[in-house]
Amino acid sequence: MPDTAVTSGPRVPKRVAAVILNSLKGGVVPRIGLPYITVGREVEIRALLTDLDLISEGGASFRFLVGRYGAGKSFLLQTIRTHAMGEGFVVADADLSPERRLQGGQGQGLATYRELIRNLSTKTRPEGGALGLILDRWVASAPAGDEASARASIAHLEELVHGFDFARMLMTYRTASIEGDGERASCALRWLRGEYRTKTEARADLGTSTIIDDDSWYDYIKLFAAFLTGAGYRGLLVLIDELVNLYKIPNAITRQYNYEKILTMYNDTLQGKARHLGIIMGGTPTSIEDRRRGVFSYEALRSRLTQGRFAREDMRDMLAPIIRLHPLTHEELLVLIEKLGQIHAGYFGYTSTVTEEDLAAFLQIEFGRVGADTHLTPREVIRDFIELLDIACQNPDLDISKLLRDEGALSAGADTKDPDDPATAYAEFTI
Numbered sequence: 324m325p326d327t328a329v330t331s332g333p334r335v336p337k338r339v340a341a342v343i344l345n346s347l348k349g350g351v352v353p354r355i356g357l358p359y360i361t362v363g364r365e366v367e368i369r370a371l372l373t374d375l376d377l378i379s380e381g382g383a384s385f386r387f388l389v390g391r392y393g394a395g396k397s398f399l400l401q402t403i404r405t406h407a408m409g410e411g412f413v414v415a416d417a418d419l420s421p422e423r424r425l426q427g428g429q430g431q432g433l434a435t436y437r438e439l440i441r442n443l444s445t446k447t448r449p450e451g452g453a454l455g456l457i458l459d460r461w462v463a464s465a466p467a468g469d470e471a472s473a474r475a476s477i478a479h480l481e482e483l484v485h486g487f488d489f490a491r492m493l494m495t496y497r498t499a500s501i502e503g504d505g506e507r508a509s510c511a512l513r514w515l516r517g518e519y520r521t522k523t524e525a526r527a528d529l530g531t532s533t534i535i536d537d538d539s540w541y542d543y544i545k546l547f548a549a550f551l552t553g554a555g556y557r558g559l560l561v562l563i564d565e566l567v568n569l570y571k572i573p574n575a576i577t578r579q580y581n582y583e584k585i586l587t588m589y590n591d592t593l594q595g596k597a598r599h600l601g602i603i604m605g606g607t608p609t610s611i612e613d614r615r616r617g618v619f620s621y622e623a624l625r626s627r628l629t630q631g632r633f634a635r636e637d638m639r640d641m642l643a644p645i646i647r648l649h650p651l652t653h654e655e656l657l658v659l660i661e662k663l664g665q666i667h668a669g670y671f672g673y674t675s676t677v678t679e680e681d682l683a684a685f686l687q688i689e690f691g692r693v694g695a696d697t698h699l700t701p702r703e704v705i706r707d708f709i710e711l712l713d714i715a716c717q718n719p720d721l722d723i724s725k726l727l728r729d730e731g732a733l734s735a736g737a738d739t740k741d742p743d744d745p746a747t748a749y750a751e752f753t754i
Contacts, residue, residue: 335359340670347663348709350702352397354450357405360662363655364399367646371403371603375410378558378601383548383592387566387618387628388605390648394700396605399648400562403603407560408446413457413551415439415544416562419569425584427537427577432584433517436540439561440516455512461554462497473497476553480546488533489546495529517543541588548600558599566606570616582621589627589644611645651701653690657682659701660708667712677712677723684727685711 335343339356346353347360367388374384390396404414417423417438424431442451465472477493480486492511499508510528517535519525525534535543548559572578585604591597611618611628619625628644651659660682668675689704715721 335666335669337670340666343666344663344670344709347705348713350706352401354401357398357402359666360659361402362659362662363651364395364402364648367399367648368402368406370642370646372406373642374601375407375412375558375560378412378560378599379410381598383595383597383600384602385589385592385644386601386603387611387645388603388648389608389611389645390605391607391700392702394648394650394702396648397564398701400564400603400605404444404560404562405449408444408449411446411557412560413453413547413556413558414444414560414562416442416444416564418565419563420565421568421571424569424572424581425541425563426580430537432537433535433540435563436517436535436543439544445556454515457551457554457556458493458496458512458515459500461493461550462500464553464555467501470494470498477550480549483546483549484542485533485539486546488531489543489550491531492529493550541584545591545597545600549598552599558601560601560603562603562605564605566604566618567610569618570606570610570613575616578616579621582618582624585618586621586623589624608647653686656686656701656704660685660704663705663708664712667709667716671716673716677715681723681727684724688727688730 335356339359342353343356343360371386374386377384388396388399400416404416407414417435419425419435422431423435423438425435426432427434440454443453443457444451445453445456447453448456461476462473465476474490474494477490480490480493483489492514496508496511496515499505499511507529513519514525514529514531514534517540519528519534522532522534525531544559544561551557551559569578569581572581588602592600592602606618609617614620614625618628630643630645661679664675664677664682685708686704689699689707711723711726715723
């Protein structure tokens, strides 16, 4: 079969291409441009899209996405995020960290709420900061003089925990916006973002003795979800990644409080106590399944989440609360790096000379590493491939085919070395 250059794909805007290439080379998931590079994961995406239908009809859902570092967990979360915004949902996302947890004595839970609200995104504001836009859309949905209609649209919120205070603050924002009182509207926004540190401060600005805090923040997430349909949206999708940061909490009691918060969220969504709300949490297998420190260390969660006896590797239950990510196939990775090659050539303005044989040779080298079958992740493959393209772009005289052949031969030679040979050990140590 003769060498054939990879054909060009759809044109990617330069700004989007730059974000894609820089993010992936840095080992992080780009927040824009994902449709240009999405491959595989059809089964997982289809399952999560089913949840969106349920949310839009007034239901709620809860899922865990479980995968090793670099396996595509965050990528899939961002893919669902993009799709949900396109379908008329509001999306809030946050990564947990030592400063951001689900529960904490020093404001760590409230810090997670603030991050979620800061990252509120819609189709017209996909990069976050959409709270003001959402509220203005709700204000505009009722005529300026029709306060009764505005109150009626949020009356159902008062039946929920903290709903009276939430509805009151929405009306405060509406009145201030209509009257042109920017300072008061700003104070109401600040309250909704959870930025008041003391009740005294909130009372002085807004006349309320209630503030959003570590214990109540999740109730306000449910209130936002219930409110959004009245503002013209289909529901709220909450994405929380890096559950491993709960696994790393050294204090066992603090960990248990955080897992108890997960249990509350899980029960609320499955028992119908939340409406128009979807929650997806991402974590590594250890952070979920470790019975000493992981989510499964909390017996009430383990008993609900443990896989049943009929599910197998080749026959997964995609309606179960835990979705475990399988590695991308060789064919899917081939399509992925082909797309990246097209984006790279388009961004830097050169005609790609990378052939299909070169792509196959590159993957052969990547999967030729010791332990690649179990430890190689898409993140590593992508990072290596973009590095190869960058080197080739900066060295126009470089023959990629020859480079790959040489590297392949070198790798094959390395694999034939006896690891117990002292000379081999010394050579590897001194490289």
